[in-house]
Amino acid sequence: MANPLAPAAGVDGARLRRLQLAGIASGFTAGAWLGAAEAPTKMVTLGLSPVVISLTMVLGVFLARWSLPALLRGTAAIGADVRQAPHLVVWAVLAGCLWAVANTLTIFAIRDIGLTIAFPLWNANSLLGILWGAVFFNELRGTGWPRRFAVLGGAVLMCAGGALLAVASSAGAPGGHGARGVVAALAAGALWGTMYIPYRKAYLTGMNPLAFVTFFTVGEVGMMTAVALVDRGGVAPLAAELAGARTVLFWLLLGGFVWVVGDLFQQYAAKYVGISRGIPLSNTNQLWGLAWGLLVFGELRGGSQATYAQVIGGSLLMALGAAAIALASATGAEHRRWQEAAAREAARYGIDPAYVHAALAGESASAPPRRRRWLDWMLVGGATAVFVGFGTIARVPDLALGWRWVVALAAAMLALLWSTGVRLWRTTRFN
């Protein structure tokens, strides 16, 4: 009988542990940055339509998704990656479409039933992610029941903690169309949970996360633009609303940028610890969002004891759930089942097995990336110019902010960015 703790074939035990640690650190860092993405959007106090807010954030996301990969890896390396498995471009665009529709549904869900009920409903996406991971990609197979229980139990604990936090952070749910809001929130969770099928597919096949996101965002922008055009009633009304809001667009673009940094780490988490563990770890974003709301924007000030008890209890439950998942990393036996799923993909799509195997081990089958080209610098320069341009006309709203907490939270995020970035670079060279 095979020893379940033995290293996976071709990936030695020490290497597997380093990859798992890089993935877990990526999941926690993703949570910090995804949670902070809401902060810039709180600077927008104008009565913009939710769909326009979502579209502008997605435009910021688009700029960041093309410039950051160009800076970190270069378009030449991304092009080489795509040539190995061009069909994955379709999967990336599909994932982007799923994200855009889910994000829009959450806006409608919040409008109808409030964040209290909506957030835990769509946060159940982690349970769906566990299901898809086990059914399609051999995740949690070949491992013992204690680890399966830790992952599933941890996700359930995080959902319960998330529900408590949502109850505490809500400022009263709007009335109206309860059933419609519940359907919207559940649909958003289903879309977000299913969005991880293309993620995992791409990373098992060998695509680099930095290549995947550049095409993912094409789906995001395309779908979001279509939704916004239909919602606003055409190009002219949409353009007029955007022009009227030009002094606050910078904050929404910035929110999109911060979100992308978080999402990049989420992609690496999905790649190295799988979607069954990566999604719940990234869902710690709710804790960070709450920290920004409480400490920087002074939300819940003067709240009741019951509210603070919910915040503390919900945070503890989320932290416990995340810790349980982080400690239940994949064993060598489970990693061998991942390799079987990857080999199945290579055979189905006729991809070089060496390329697939190298990617699963966090390595590159080809030569190291070449030096950056003029196109890379143009993408980085263009995106920077757009941000600087909107930054110069941005209006700073008159809000009382806890600046010491801004510095402390930003420092914590940068520390996580630096330490996880260095760990990822040393372990995988961003492969």
Place this chain on the structure above:
Amino acid sequence: MTTRLAAMLRDAQFWVPVAVLIAGLVVLWRIR
């Protein structure tokens, strides 16, 4: 590429997200 595209269209894993996306668009259309 054509072979890979054909393989993708035969891949059950491809149709799950497609079906969920269509269902999501229908929900969005109905609630807006």
